[in-house]
Amino acid sequence: MNCPYCGHSSFSVHSTYQREIQDISLQDKQTILLLSVRKMFCDNPQCSHKTFSERFDFVAPNQKTKRLIDKILFTSTKLSSVSAETLLKSNRIITSKSSICDLFKKMPAIVDKSLITKVCVDDFAFRKRYTYGTVMVDLESHRIIDIIDSRETNSVEALTEYMCTFAINYIN
Numbered sequence: 001m002n003c004p005y006c007g008h009s010s011f012s013v014h015s016t017y018q019r020e021i022q023d024i025s026l027q028d029k030q031t032i033l034l035l036s037v038r039k040m041f042c043d044n045p046q047c048s049h050k051t052f053s054e055r056f057d058f059v060a061p062n063q064k065t066k067r068l069i070d071k072i073l074f075t076s077t078k079l080s081s082v083s084a085e086t087l088l089k090s091n092r093i094i095t096s097k098s099s100i101c102d103l104f105k106k107m108p109a110i111v112d113k114s115l116i117t118k119v120c121v122d123d124f125a126f127r128k129r130y131t132y133g134t135v136m137v138d139l140e141s142h143r144i145i146d147i148i149d150s151r152e153t154n155s156v157e158a159l160t161e162y163m164c165t166f167a168i169n170y171i172n
Contacts, residue, residue, distance in 0.1 A: 001040055003052050008044035014051050015039045023065045025092035033065070068093065069103060076100045116145065121160065123151040134159070 002009055021033040038054045060066050072095055076084040081100040088095055118139040125132050132151045136159065137144055148155055 001038075001054060003040075003042040003044065003047060003049070004055065005049045005052065006042065006044050006047040008042060008047060010040045010043050010052075012041040012043060013038050014041050019059075019063070021059050021063055021065060022068060022094065024068050024071060028092060030092040030094065035059075062099075072100060073103055073107060076104065113145065116140075119145065121156065 001011075016036055016038050019035045019037050021035055023031040023033050025031055035056065039051055040054070041051055042049055058065050058067070060069050062069075064072075072084070072088060072093065075088060078084075079087065081097045081104075084100055085095060085097050116138050120137045120139050121134060122137070123132055123134050126149070131149070133147055133149045134151050134156050135144060136146045146159060148159055150156075
């Protein structure tokens with residue numbers, strides 16, 4: 001197994017432990033996968049980490065399988081987060097409204113810019129008095145189109161020139 005930090009091969013096992021991973025329900029029963037995970041030593045002396053854990057492609061960082069997250073997101077896009085939580089619980093999938101909202105925040109937004117007709121451009125503070133940004137919002141769907149980490153005129157002009165190729169009306 002290769003170290004995820006330096007890429008060096010490692011064969012020395014430090015320890016093993018179990019992880020509980022929630023998966024899609026089977027035959028109307030809640031499914032929890034019990035994974036035995038190896039913790040390994042990194043044998044590379046130049047590596048910044050001495051140990052690392054085995055990683056699995058099908059497991060997301062939040063103790064759920066990726067296919068379960070896809071099902072939660074698919075259900076939640078059709079309903080409100082409260083209704084989706086109720087429906088998913090009836091299918092033996094344990095999740096909360098706040099978990100659904102967190103998954104939506106992490107989901108990349110794909111915006112078809114050719115359908116946008118009205119845009120609002122505004123600046124905001126990432127951290128007051130230190131760092132500022134500019135946000136571009138679709139006024140009809142109230143969805144964020146783009147965020148840039150600057151409120152300098154040149155950066156905003158470059159963004160608006162790019163968006164002008166889609167025949168958009170701007171409202172400041």
